Amino acid sequence: MSLLSNFVNLNLSDCTEKVIAEYIWIGGSGMDLRSKARTLRGSVTDPKELPNWNYDGSSTGQAPGKDSEVILYPQAIFKDPFRRGNNILVMCDTYTPSGEAIPTNKRYNAANIFSHPDVVAEEPWYGLEQEYTLLQKDVKWPVGWPLGGYPGPQGPYYCAIGADKAFGRDIVDSHYKACLYAGINISGINGEVMPGQWEFQVGPSVGISAGDELWVARYILERITEIADVVLSFDPKPIPGDWNGAGAHTNYSTKSMRSDGGYEVIKKAIRKLGLRHKEHIAAYGEGNERRLTGRHETANMNTFSWGVANRGASIRVGRDTEKAGKGYFEDRRPASNMDPYVVTSMIAETTILWKP
Template sequence: MSLLSDLINLNLSDTTEKVIAEYIWIGGSGMDLRSKARTLPGPVSDPSELPKWNYDGSSTGQAPGEDSEVILYPQAIFRDPFRRGNNILVICDAYTPAGEPIPTNKRHAAAKVFSHPDVVAEVPWYGIEQEYTLLQKDIQWPLGWPVGGFPGPQGPYYCGVGADKAFGRDIVDAHYKACIYAGINISGINGEVMPGQWEFQVGPSVGISAGDEIWAARYILERITEIAGVVVSFDPKPIKGDWNGAGAHTNYR
């Protein structure tokens, strides 16, 4: 094992009580994820124990340059499958320094709805089926597809098995296990209709936790594909023509 790998895999709990918290938020496009890390003096189990933090919103398309400070409010905690130990991932939403939610903060309005007594009494369950496509990094073409060309027609790829049908299964399985480790209520995975396309399911999750969990799962997938040198796309129609699209289907009970 290389020295770099040794350092990445250091178990901090052997020498210190300090932990690393990765603060995660949604960027200005509404789909891009951003994150930054900070050191905490010890383990944390509830978002209310975490300090608020700030970032430069002018660099994420969320604030003007002349008044760029945006404040992160911690909202949900997950175990960090990358740093492990007591280290955590923190889902945050974003506010102005005066405490007003910024325009791209959709969680704030959702939290008002889900915290209403009538909604709480309903115990709303959600199951989200998140489809995505794995792309070859340098050419933005689906994984397993010939460069500049097309695979055989759709049919054998959905829930398919075999080197000529399932492309990127190592990434998918790594994501599956990492989500379980993190404490995300991921309920399954499968290959999708278009080759290079996959799906994972989150839920059943109650109320706003469904949104926190799907965004945490997307963040983990982005990190794993970063390591693998592959691009993940949530584009609803990544390839034009008679090829399967991708969505995030929501089931409610």
């Protein structure tokens, strides 16, 4: 393995101007990240300078075999923490050869919403809290848990330290630094309530960049867990019973909310979200009904609620926001497997564009 590492860590800039671009896209399930690499003649910093590419959509559940070509449009560039140097990761979205967005391309509609003049004027900021669970590969059971058994009940694991309480920190810290290297606006990490479960936060990010950054952060995390021989799960309730689920709490503000008098704007936005509660729940992740039960720091999915500092509500407003009379709020409904393009754009559309 040491000899193999010598090749993996070769510094290409010593001998060539060519760089490797890893094109990333989302497959047919909506959660299966795919990627493949190509060689470029030199360094690229603007996605507009990159060529479109294609792949076999029949192998990803996105096209029939008799007409299987799907086209990749480069949309965002990040530094590659695996190959390093001038090599890059490229977040793409997906189109037919005639230029139409395919049905699983959720970025396309989100970009249209975020480019609307009324949304642009409000400068929507997002802070996305991505929870996830690390599983032992062969048994699909959380890391640190006894095989076929359970650890002690929840309580000592949240933000904990110690070999009997924190499991997988090497993976978590590797991901943290790799995201910073890539240029992702990752703002923190912490251990979660259920042992073997962790969280990272992306943001504040503006508009469509929130979705781009979270998807690439997910990609980097899955690559790191691949190296560590650990399985990454975004299941919103990986272990049934008296264990916390996994969410993707979405913190949100607009320019009006961040300005004087913003608290009234926040309350108006929350009322609009309540009127479209069912539509949002339907778009906030698969299997979310197993998580949003009204227990384990969640609101029941069938009832919309909000409150100050209330982690059992659908929407939580922070004490600082209430005190300052302006700021942001947290939508606690999205599941860990939500599509950030869908959730961020839907919140903007409901709170800024929608007229009840």
